Amino acid sequence: MKSGFLDKLIERLAKLDPQSLQTQFLRLTQEKGLLEAVFNALHEGVIVLDGQGFINYANSAAANLLGFSLAPAARQPIGRILKDIEWDRILSLDEKAWSELISREIEITYPVHKILNFYVMPIALVADQRRGAVVILRDITGAHEKEMRVLTSERMHALTVLAAGVAHEIGNPLNSLHIHLQLLERELQHLPKATGEACQDLVGVARKEVERLNLIITQFLRAIRPTLPRLEVCRIEEVLQETLTFMRPEIENRDIMVEVKCPDPVPKVSVDRNQIKQVFFNVIKNALQAMTQGGLLTITLFSNDRYLGLSFKDTGKGISSNDLSRLFEPFRSDKLQGTGLGLIIVQRIMQEHGGKIEVHSQPGAGMTFTLFLSLDERRIRLLKAPRKPRTRGSHPKSKGTS
Amino acid sequence: MTRRPTILIVEDEKNTREGLDRALRRNYQTLLADSGERALQVLDETPADIILSDLRLPGMDGLTLIKRALANDSQPICILLTAY
Numbered sequence: 001m002k003s004g005f006l007d008k009l010i011e012r013l014a015k016l017d018p019q020s021l022q023t024q025f026l027r028l029t030q031e032k033g034l035l036e037a038v039f040n041a042l043h044e045g046v047i048v049l050d051g052q053g054f055i056n057y058a059n060s061a062a063a064n065l066l067g068f069s070l071a072p073a074a075r076q077p078i079g080r081i082l083k084d085i086e087w088d089r090i091l092s093l094d095e096k097a098w099s100e101l102i103s104r105e106i107e108i109t110y111p112v113h114k115i116l117n118f119y120v121m122p123i124a125l126v127a128d129q130r131r132g133a134v135v136i137l138r139d140i141t142g143a144h145e146k147e148m149r150v151l152t153s154e155r156m157h158a159l160t161v162l163a164a165g166v167a168h169e170i171g172n173p174l175n176s177l178h179i180h181l182q183l184l185e186r187e188l189q190h191l192p193k194a195t196g197e198a199c200q201d202l203v204g205v206a207r208k209e210v211e212r213l214n215l216i217i218t219q220f221l222r223a224i225r226p227t228l229p230r231l232e233v234c235r236i237e238e239v240l241q242e243t244l245t246f247m248r249p250e251i252e253n254r255d256i257m258v259e260v261k262c263p264d265p266v267p268k269v270s271v272d273r274n275q276i277k278q279v280f281f282n283v284i285k286n287a288l289q290a291m292t293q294g295g296l297l298t299i300t301l302f303s304n305d306r307y308l309g310l311s312f313k314d315t316g317k318g319i320s321s322n323d324l325s326r327l328f329e330p331f332r333s334d335k336l337q338g339t340g341l342g343l344i345i346v347q348r349i350m351q352e353h354g355g356k357i358e359v360h361s362q363p364g365a366g367m368t369f370t371l372f373l374s375l376d377e378r379r380i381r382l383l384k385a386p387r388k389p390r391t392r393g394s395h396p397k398s399k400g401t402s
Numbered sequence: 403m404t405r406r407p408t409i410l411i412v413e414d415e416k417n418t419r420e421g422l423d424r425a426l427r428r429n430y431q432t433l434l435a436d437s438g439e440r441a442l443q444v445l446d447e448t449p450a451d452i453i454l455s456d457l458r459l460p461g462m463d464g465l466t467l468i469k470r471a472l473a474n475d476s477q478p479i480c481i482l483l484t485a486y
Binding site: 172173175176179180182183186 | 417418424
Protein backbone atom coordinates (compact mmCIF):
# COMPACT_ATOMS: atom_id res chain seq x y z
CA MET A 1 0.00 0.00 0.00
CA LYS A 2 1.71 3.17 -1.17
CA SER A 3 1.10 6.40 0.67
CA GLY A 4 0.74 8.10 -2.75
CA PHE A 5 -2.33 5.98 -3.34
CA LEU A 6 -3.80 7.01 0.01
CA ASP A 7 -3.13 10.71 -0.65
CA LYS A 8 -4.92 10.47 -3.99
CA LEU A 9 -7.78 8.57 -2.42
CA ILE A 10 -8.18 11.19 0.30
CA GLU A 11 -8.13 13.97 -2.32
CA ARG A 12 -10.82 12.29 -4.41
CA LEU A 13 -12.89 11.10 -1.44
CA ALA A 14 -15.65 13.65 -1.89
CA LYS A 15 -16.02 12.80 -5.61
CA LEU A 16 -16.27 9.02 -5.21
CA ASP A 17 -19.55 7.27 -5.84
CA PRO A 18 -20.81 4.79 -3.21
CA GLN A 19 -19.82 1.81 -5.37
CA SER A 20 -16.14 2.85 -5.72
CA LEU A 21 -16.09 3.94 -2.07
CA GLN A 22 -17.15 0.45 -1.06
CA THR A 23 -14.54 -1.14 -3.33
CA GLN A 24 -11.75 1.05 -1.93
CA PHE A 25 -12.96 0.45 1.62
CA LEU A 26 -12.89 -3.32 1.09
CA ARG A 27 -9.44 -3.06 -0.41
CA LEU A 28 -8.17 -1.13 2.61
CA THR A 29 -9.75 -3.62 5.03
CA GLN A 30 -8.03 -6.49 3.21
CA GLU A 31 -4.70 -4.70 3.33
CA LYS A 32 -5.15 -4.03 7.04
CA GLY A 33 -5.92 -7.74 7.57
CA LEU A 34 -2.81 -8.71 5.64
CA LEU A 35 -0.63 -6.35 7.65
CA GLU A 36 -2.05 -7.61 10.91
CA ALA A 37 -1.36 -11.20 9.86
CA VAL A 38 2.23 -10.20 9.04
CA PHE A 39 2.65 -8.39 12.36
CA ASN A 40 1.29 -11.34 14.27
CA ALA A 41 3.69 -13.67 12.49
CA LEU A 42 6.70 -11.65 13.68
CA HIS A 43 8.89 -13.00 16.48
CA GLU A 44 9.51 -9.46 17.62
CA GLY A 45 6.92 -7.81 19.79
CA VAL A 46 5.46 -4.61 18.32
CA ILE A 47 3.51 -2.08 20.40
CA VAL A 48 2.20 1.23 19.07
CA LEU A 49 1.72 3.98 21.65
CA ASP A 50 -0.03 7.31 21.45
CA GLY A 51 1.54 10.48 22.80
CA GLN A 52 0.25 9.81 26.30
CA GLY A 53 1.76 6.35 26.45
CA PHE A 54 -1.47 4.43 25.91
CA ILE A 55 -1.38 1.26 23.82
CA ASN A 56 -2.97 1.74 20.38
CA TYR A 57 -1.91 -1.57 18.98
CA ALA A 58 0.08 -4.63 20.06
CA ASN A 59 0.90 -7.75 18.07
CA SER A 60 0.60 -11.24 19.54
CA ALA A 61 4.36 -11.65 20.09
CA ALA A 62 4.30 -8.54 22.34
CA ALA A 63 1.32 -9.92 24.24
CA ASN A 64 3.07 -13.29 24.70
CA LEU A 65 6.39 -11.80 25.76
CA LEU A 66 4.86 -9.47 28.31
CA GLY A 67 1.97 -11.67 29.36
CA PHE A 68 -1.08 -9.57 28.59
CA SER A 69 -4.08 -10.41 26.47
CA LEU A 70 -4.60 -8.37 23.35
CA ALA A 71 -8.18 -7.16 23.69
CA PRO A 72 -8.12 -5.48 27.10
CA ALA A 73 -4.61 -4.17 26.45
CA ALA A 74 -5.81 -1.54 24.02
CA ARG A 75 -6.01 1.87 25.61
CA GLN A 76 -4.05 0.64 28.64
CA PRO A 77 -1.09 2.75 29.70
CA ILE A 78 2.17 1.02 28.72
CA GLY A 79 3.63 1.82 32.13
CA ARG A 80 1.29 -0.71 33.66
CA ILE A 81 2.71 -3.53 31.54
CA LEU A 82 6.34 -2.50 31.10
CA LYS A 83 7.32 -1.10 34.43
CA ASP A 84 10.67 0.37 35.50
CA ILE A 85 10.87 2.50 32.39
CA GLU A 86 10.53 6.27 32.57
CA TRP A 87 7.76 6.50 30.00
CA ASP A 88 6.96 10.10 30.90
CA ARG A 89 10.52 11.13 30.13
CA ILE A 90 10.69 9.11 26.91
CA LEU A 91 7.39 10.45 25.60
CA SER A 92 8.20 14.04 26.48
CA LEU A 93 11.58 14.06 24.73
CA ASP A 94 11.95 16.79 22.11
CA GLU A 95 12.23 16.24 18.36
CA LYS A 96 15.99 16.00 18.42
CA ALA A 97 16.08 13.43 21.16
CA TRP A 98 13.28 11.51 19.49
CA SER A 99 15.29 11.23 16.35
CA GLU A 100 17.73 9.13 18.27
CA LEU A 101 16.79 5.59 18.80
CA ILE A 102 16.19 4.68 22.40
CA SER A 103 17.38 1.13 23.03
CA ARG A 104 18.13 -0.91 26.09
CA GLU A 105 17.99 -4.38 27.59
CA ILE A 106 15.40 -5.18 30.20
CA GLU A 107 14.82 -8.17 32.39
CA ILE A 108 11.28 -9.27 33.02
CA THR A 109 10.03 -11.86 35.49
CA TYR A 110 6.43 -12.17 34.34
CA PRO A 111 5.01 -14.34 32.72
CA VAL A 112 8.41 -16.09 32.51
CA HIS A 113 11.88 -14.85 33.27
CA LYS A 114 13.27 -13.30 30.10
CA ILE A 115 15.81 -10.81 28.87
CA LEU A 116 14.37 -8.49 26.24
CA ASN A 117 16.09 -6.09 23.95
CA PHE A 118 13.78 -3.18 23.64
CA TYR A 119 13.78 -0.09 21.51
CA VAL A 120 11.46 2.81 21.05
CA MET A 121 11.07 4.81 17.85
CA PRO A 122 8.95 7.92 17.41
CA ILE A 123 6.20 8.01 14.82
CA ALA A 124 3.82 10.70 13.72
CA LEU A 125 0.29 9.45 14.10
CA VAL A 126 -1.61 10.35 10.97
CA ALA A 127 -5.01 10.69 12.53
CA ASP A 128 -4.43 13.44 15.06
CA GLN A 129 -1.02 14.71 13.93
CA ARG A 130 0.23 14.01 17.43
CA ARG A 131 3.27 12.02 18.18
CA GLY A 132 3.35 8.48 19.27
CA ALA A 133 5.93 5.75 19.46
CA VAL A 134 6.58 2.22 18.36
CA VAL A 135 8.09 -0.14 20.88
CA ILE A 136 9.90 -3.14 19.43
CA LEU A 137 10.77 -6.03 21.75
CA ARG A 138 13.14 -8.85 20.93
CA ASP A 139 13.62 -11.92 23.12
CA ILE A 140 17.38 -12.28 23.65
CA THR A 141 17.20 -14.68 26.59
CA GLY A 142 18.92 -17.49 24.66
CA ALA A 143 21.75 -15.30 23.37
CA HIS A 144 22.16 -13.75 26.79
CA GLU A 145 22.37 -17.13 28.50
CA LYS A 146 24.90 -18.33 25.96
CA GLU A 147 26.99 -15.24 26.60
CA MET A 148 26.78 -15.84 30.36
CA ARG A 149 27.76 -19.48 29.89
CA VAL A 150 30.83 -18.49 27.87
CA LEU A 151 31.75 -15.91 30.52
CA THR A 152 31.26 -18.39 33.35
CA SER A 153 33.22 -21.12 31.61
CA GLU A 154 36.06 -18.72 30.81
CA ARG A 155 36.13 -17.58 34.42
CA MET A 156 36.02 -21.21 35.58
CA HIS A 157 38.84 -22.10 33.21
CA ALA A 158 41.02 -19.26 34.53
CA LEU A 159 40.30 -20.35 38.11
CA THR A 160 41.03 -23.98 37.29
CA VAL A 161 44.39 -23.11 35.75
CA LEU A 162 45.23 -20.99 38.78
CA ALA A 163 44.15 -23.66 41.26
CA ALA A 164 46.04 -26.38 39.40
CA GLY A 165 49.16 -24.18 39.43
CA VAL A 166 48.89 -23.56 43.16
CA ALA A 167 48.29 -27.25 43.90
CA HIS A 168 51.29 -28.22 41.80
CA GLU A 169 53.52 -25.68 43.52
CA ILE A 170 52.47 -27.01 46.93
CA GLY A 171 53.67 -30.42 45.75
CA ASN A 172 57.35 -29.33 45.71
CA PRO A 173 57.75 -28.30 49.37
CA LEU A 174 55.57 -31.25 50.35
CA ASN A 175 57.92 -33.60 48.56
CA SER A 176 60.89 -32.05 50.32
CA LEU A 177 59.10 -32.28 53.67
CA HIS A 178 58.43 -35.98 53.06
CA ILE A 179 62.08 -36.68 52.29
CA HIS A 180 63.25 -34.85 55.41
CA LEU A 181 60.78 -36.65 57.64
CA GLN A 182 62.12 -39.94 56.33
CA LEU A 183 65.67 -38.76 57.07
CA LEU A 184 64.62 -37.71 60.55
CA GLU A 185 63.05 -41.13 61.12
CA ARG A 186 66.33 -42.73 60.11
CA GLU A 187 68.31 -40.52 62.50
CA LEU A 188 65.96 -41.33 65.37
CA GLN A 189 67.00 -44.96 65.20
CA HIS A 190 70.31 -43.95 66.77
CA LEU A 191 68.66 -42.44 69.86
CA PRO A 192 68.13 -44.34 73.14
CA LYS A 193 65.07 -46.58 72.82
CA ALA A 194 62.59 -44.66 75.03
CA THR A 195 63.31 -41.22 73.58
CA GLY A 196 63.62 -42.66 70.08
CA GLU A 197 60.23 -44.34 70.16
CA ALA A 198 58.45 -41.24 71.46
CA CYS A 199 60.03 -39.17 68.69
CA GLN A 200 59.23 -41.86 66.08
CA ASP A 201 55.56 -41.53 67.03
CA LEU A 202 55.68 -37.78 66.52
CA VAL A 203 57.39 -38.11 63.16
CA GLY A 204 54.90 -40.82 62.22
CA VAL A 205 52.01 -38.42 62.78
CA ALA A 206 53.75 -35.73 60.73
CA ARG A 207 54.37 -38.19 57.88
CA LYS A 208 50.74 -39.32 57.88
CA GLU A 209 49.64 -35.69 57.63
CA VAL A 210 52.01 -35.08 54.74
CA GLU A 211 50.60 -38.13 53.00
CA ARG A 212 47.07 -36.82 53.58
CA LEU A 213 48.01 -33.44 52.09
CA ASN A 214 49.53 -35.22 49.16
CA LEU A 215 46.35 -37.24 48.63
CA ILE A 216 44.25 -34.08 48.70
CA ILE A 217 46.46 -32.43 46.10
CA THR A 218 46.55 -35.48 43.84
CA GLN A 219 42.78 -35.91 44.04
CA PHE A 220 42.23 -32.18 43.58
CA LEU A 221 44.33 -32.10 40.42
CA ARG A 222 42.58 -35.20 39.15
CA ALA A 223 39.21 -33.54 39.82
CA ILE A 224 39.87 -30.27 38.06
CA ARG A 225 42.28 -31.12 35.29
CA PRO A 226 40.35 -31.75 32.14
CA THR A 227 41.66 -34.86 30.44
CA LEU A 228 40.08 -35.93 27.20
CA PRO A 229 39.03 -39.57 27.39
CA ARG A 230 40.88 -41.93 25.07
CA LEU A 231 37.96 -43.96 23.86
CA GLU A 232 38.23 -47.62 23.01
CA VAL A 233 35.53 -50.22 22.57
CA CYS A 234 35.30 -52.06 25.87
CA ARG A 235 33.46 -54.86 27.56
CA ILE A 236 32.34 -52.89 30.57
CA GLU A 237 31.73 -55.99 32.71
CA GLU A 238 35.45 -56.79 32.36
CA VAL A 239 36.43 -53.32 33.52
CA LEU A 240 34.07 -53.74 36.48
CA GLN A 241 35.53 -57.14 37.40
CA GLU A 242 39.07 -55.73 37.22
CA THR A 243 38.07 -52.94 39.59
CA LEU A 244 36.44 -55.42 41.99
CA THR A 245 39.52 -57.64 41.93
CA PHE A 246 41.69 -54.63 42.70
CA MET A 247 39.42 -53.67 45.60
CA ARG A 248 38.99 -57.21 46.95
CA PRO A 249 41.23 -56.72 50.02
CA GLU A 250 39.18 -53.73 51.16
CA ILE A 251 35.88 -55.48 50.40
CA GLU A 252 36.99 -58.54 52.39
CA ASN A 253 38.31 -56.41 55.18
CA ARG A 254 34.92 -54.81 55.65
CA ASP A 255 33.16 -58.15 55.35
CA ILE A 256 30.97 -56.86 52.55
CA MET A 257 29.24 -59.05 50.02
CA VAL A 258 29.22 -57.97 46.39
CA GLU A 259 26.64 -59.29 43.99
CA VAL A 260 26.93 -58.55 40.29
CA LYS A 261 23.82 -58.97 38.16
CA CYS A 262 24.78 -58.96 34.55
CA PRO A 263 22.57 -59.63 31.53
CA ASP A 264 23.93 -61.60 28.62
CA PRO A 265 25.14 -60.15 26.32
CA VAL A 266 26.14 -56.71 27.57
CA PRO A 267 26.45 -54.24 24.69
CA LYS A 268 29.95 -52.89 24.21
CA VAL A 269 30.64 -49.21 24.83
CA SER A 270 33.40 -46.81 23.86
CA VAL A 271 35.06 -45.53 27.01
CA ASP A 272 38.43 -44.60 28.39
CA ARG A 273 39.17 -47.80 30.28
CA ASN A 274 41.34 -46.21 32.98
CA GLN A 275 39.01 -43.29 33.58
CA ILE A 276 35.95 -45.54 33.87
CA LYS A 277 37.88 -47.80 36.23
CA GLN A 278 38.50 -44.71 38.34
CA VAL A 279 34.75 -43.96 38.26
CA PHE A 280 33.89 -47.51 39.40
CA PHE A 281 36.59 -47.35 42.06
CA ASN A 282 35.28 -44.09 43.51
CA VAL A 283 31.62 -45.13 43.39
CA ILE A 284 32.34 -48.54 44.98
CA LYS A 285 34.61 -46.96 47.58
CA ASN A 286 31.84 -44.54 48.44
CA ALA A 287 29.39 -47.41 48.83
CA LEU A 288 31.81 -49.44 50.96
CA GLN A 289 32.44 -46.51 53.26
CA ALA A 290 28.71 -45.90 53.66
CA MET A 291 28.21 -49.43 54.99
CA THR A 292 29.23 -50.80 58.33
CA GLN A 293 30.61 -54.34 58.57
CA GLY A 294 28.67 -56.94 56.64
CA GLY A 295 26.70 -54.93 54.10
CA LEU A 296 25.63 -55.94 50.61
CA LEU A 297 26.61 -54.11 47.46
CA THR A 298 24.46 -55.04 44.47
CA ILE A 299 25.80 -54.02 41.08
CA THR A 300 23.29 -54.38 38.26
CA LEU A 301 24.05 -53.90 34.58
CA PHE A 302 21.20 -53.13 32.24
CA SER A 303 20.72 -51.57 28.85
CA ASN A 304 18.18 -50.13 26.51
CA ASP A 305 18.66 -49.05 22.92
CA ARG A 306 20.42 -45.83 23.95
CA TYR A 307 22.24 -46.43 27.20
CA LEU A 308 24.17 -48.99 29.14
CA GLY A 309 23.39 -48.52 32.80
CA LEU A 310 25.23 -49.69 35.91
CA SER A 311 23.57 -49.29 39.26
CA PHE A 312 25.47 -49.64 42.53
CA LYS A 313 23.11 -50.24 45.41
CA ASP A 314 24.43 -50.32 48.94
CA THR A 315 22.78 -51.18 52.24
CA GLY A 316 24.41 -48.29 54.05
CA LYS A 317 22.91 -45.51 56.08
CA GLY A 318 21.72 -43.52 53.07
CA ILE A 319 21.44 -39.74 53.06
CA SER A 320 18.68 -37.18 53.32
CA SER A 321 17.42 -35.32 50.28
CA ASN A 322 19.06 -32.19 51.62
CA ASP A 323 22.47 -33.86 51.66
CA LEU A 324 21.73 -35.47 48.30
CA SER A 325 21.69 -32.06 46.65
CA ARG A 326 25.14 -31.37 48.09
CA LEU A 327 26.60 -34.72 47.12
CA PHE A 328 28.68 -33.30 44.29
CA GLU A 329 29.95 -30.24 46.13
CA PRO A 330 33.71 -30.35 46.65
CA PHE A 331 35.24 -30.93 50.08
CA ARG A 332 31.94 -32.00 51.63
CA SER A 333 33.07 -35.39 52.83
CA ASP A 334 31.63 -36.69 56.08
CA LYS A 335 34.12 -39.54 56.09
CA LEU A 336 37.21 -39.64 58.25
CA GLN A 337 39.60 -40.38 55.41
CA GLY A 338 37.79 -38.74 52.51
CA THR A 339 39.02 -35.74 50.58
CA GLY A 340 35.52 -34.88 49.40
CA LEU A 341 36.66 -34.95 45.79
CA GLY A 342 35.90 -38.53 44.76
CA LEU A 343 32.45 -37.85 43.38
CA ILE A 344 33.59 -34.68 41.61
CA ILE A 345 36.05 -36.87 39.72
CA VAL A 346 33.19 -39.28 38.90
CA GLN A 347 31.08 -36.37 37.68
CA ARG A 348 33.84 -34.88 35.53
CA ILE A 349 34.73 -38.20 33.87
CA MET A 350 31.07 -39.05 33.24
CA GLN A 351 30.48 -35.59 31.74
CA GLU A 352 33.48 -36.01 29.44
CA HIS A 353 32.07 -39.35 28.34
CA GLY A 354 28.68 -37.79 27.60
CA GLY A 355 27.21 -39.98 30.34
CA LYS A 356 24.72 -39.33 33.09
CA ILE A 357 24.58 -39.98 36.82
CA GLU A 358 21.50 -40.64 38.89
CA VAL A 359 21.46 -40.92 42.66
CA HIS A 360 18.62 -42.20 44.81
CA SER A 361 18.75 -42.37 48.53
CA GLN A 362 16.71 -42.38 51.68
CA PRO A 363 18.07 -42.16 55.18
CA GLY A 364 18.38 -45.69 56.53
CA ALA A 365 17.58 -47.32 53.19
CA GLY A 366 20.97 -47.14 51.50
CA MET A 367 21.92 -45.36 48.33
CA THR A 368 21.73 -46.30 44.67
CA PHE A 369 24.19 -44.73 42.32
CA THR A 370 23.39 -45.27 38.65
CA LEU A 371 25.76 -44.50 35.80
CA PHE A 372 24.52 -44.25 32.24
CA LEU A 373 26.96 -44.61 29.36
CA SER A 374 25.63 -43.93 25.90
CA LEU A 375 25.94 -46.70 23.37
CA ASP A 376 28.01 -46.15 20.22
CA GLU A 377 25.13 -46.72 17.90
CA ARG A 378 21.53 -46.78 18.70
CA ARG A 379 20.50 -50.34 18.45
CA ILE A 380 17.44 -51.27 16.50
CA ARG A 381 14.82 -52.26 18.98
CA LEU A 382 14.01 -55.91 18.54
CA LEU A 383 11.50 -58.05 20.29
CA LYS A 384 13.22 -60.20 22.88
CA ALA A 385 13.22 -63.93 22.43
CA PRO A 386 11.99 -65.61 25.59
CA ARG A 387 15.08 -66.47 27.57
CA LYS A 388 15.83 -66.87 31.21
CA PRO A 389 18.16 -64.09 32.39
CA ARG A 390 21.44 -65.39 33.71
CA THR A 391 22.69 -64.14 37.04
CA ARG A 392 26.32 -64.02 37.83
CA GLY A 393 27.50 -63.30 41.31
CA SER A 394 30.77 -62.96 43.17
CA HIS A 395 30.80 -63.25 46.89
CA PRO A 396 34.09 -62.17 48.32
CA LYS A 397 33.66 -62.84 52.00
CA SER A 398 36.43 -62.47 54.47
CA LYS A 399 37.91 -65.56 55.96
CA GLY A 400 37.14 -66.51 59.53
CA THR A 401 33.95 -64.52 59.83
CA SER A 402 30.53 -65.88 59.29
CA MET B 403 86.30 -52.33 49.07
CA THR B 404 84.19 -51.90 45.98
CA ARG B 405 83.72 -48.42 44.56
CA ARG B 406 80.51 -46.71 45.59
CA PRO B 407 78.42 -45.89 42.54
CA THR B 408 78.16 -42.23 41.59
CA ILE B 409 74.73 -40.63 41.44
CA LEU B 410 74.02 -37.20 39.99
CA ILE B 411 71.03 -35.50 41.57
CA VAL B 412 69.49 -32.80 39.38
CA GLU B 413 66.84 -30.79 41.19
CA ASP B 414 66.16 -27.07 41.30
CA GLU B 415 64.41 -27.13 44.70
CA LYS B 416 67.25 -26.68 47.18
CA ASN B 417 65.63 -28.55 50.06
CA THR B 418 64.60 -31.51 47.94
CA ARG B 419 68.06 -31.67 46.36
CA GLU B 420 69.81 -31.60 49.71
CA GLY B 421 67.33 -34.01 51.25
CA LEU B 422 67.95 -36.52 48.45
CA ASP B 423 71.69 -35.95 48.92
CA ARG B 424 71.48 -36.79 52.62
CA ALA B 425 69.31 -39.82 51.95
CA LEU B 426 71.63 -41.23 49.33
CA ARG B 427 75.15 -40.21 50.37
CA ARG B 428 75.57 -43.19 52.68
CA ASN B 429 75.44 -45.64 49.78
CA TYR B 430 76.44 -43.47 46.84
CA GLN B 431 78.94 -40.88 45.91
CA THR B 432 76.62 -37.96 45.24
CA LEU B 433 76.97 -35.10 42.76
CA LEU B 434 74.55 -32.20 42.78
CA ALA B 435 73.23 -29.86 40.08
CA ASP B 436 70.43 -27.33 40.14
CA SER B 437 69.79 -27.26 36.38
CA GLY B 438 70.17 -29.37 33.28
CA GLU B 439 72.97 -27.14 31.95
CA ARG B 440 74.87 -27.41 35.22
CA ALA B 441 74.34 -31.18 35.21
CA LEU B 442 76.02 -31.52 31.80
CA GLN B 443 79.03 -29.53 33.09
CA VAL B 444 79.31 -31.84 36.09
CA LEU B 445 79.08 -34.90 33.83
CA ASP B 446 81.96 -33.54 31.71
CA GLU B 447 84.21 -33.65 34.76
CA THR B 448 82.85 -36.74 36.52
CA PRO B 449 80.87 -39.43 34.74
CA ALA B 450 77.91 -40.70 36.77
CA ASP B 451 76.52 -44.22 37.04
CA ILE B 452 73.05 -42.96 37.79
CA ILE B 453 71.25 -39.70 37.00
CA LEU B 454 68.29 -38.83 39.19
CA SER B 455 66.64 -35.80 37.63
CA ASP B 456 63.51 -33.76 38.08
CA LEU B 457 61.47 -33.53 34.88
CA ARG B 458 60.60 -29.87 35.29
CA LEU B 459 63.69 -27.73 35.53
CA PRO B 460 64.38 -24.12 34.69
CA GLY B 461 65.96 -24.00 31.23
CA MET B 462 66.71 -27.43 29.84
CA ASP B 463 64.18 -29.99 31.10
CA GLY B 464 65.00 -33.39 32.56
CA LEU B 465 64.11 -35.31 29.42
CA THR B 466 66.47 -33.29 27.24
CA LEU B 467 69.21 -33.70 29.83
CA ILE B 468 68.78 -37.48 29.82
CA LYS B 469 68.84 -37.63 26.01
CA ARG B 470 72.06 -35.60 25.99
CA ALA B 471 73.61 -37.72 28.74
CA LEU B 472 72.74 -40.97 26.97
CA ALA B 473 74.34 -39.68 23.75
CA ASN B 474 77.73 -39.88 25.47
CA ASP B 475 79.77 -43.06 25.65
CA SER B 476 78.96 -43.73 29.27
CA GLN B 477 75.40 -44.96 29.54
CA PRO B 478 74.18 -43.95 32.98
CA ILE B 479 70.97 -45.32 34.45
CA CYS B 480 68.49 -42.46 34.26
CA ILE B 481 65.60 -41.90 36.64
CA LEU B 482 63.15 -39.05 36.03
CA LEU B 483 61.22 -37.62 38.93
CA THR B 484 57.94 -35.96 38.23
CA ALA B 485 54.91 -34.72 40.08
CA TYR B 486 51.48 -35.53 38.68
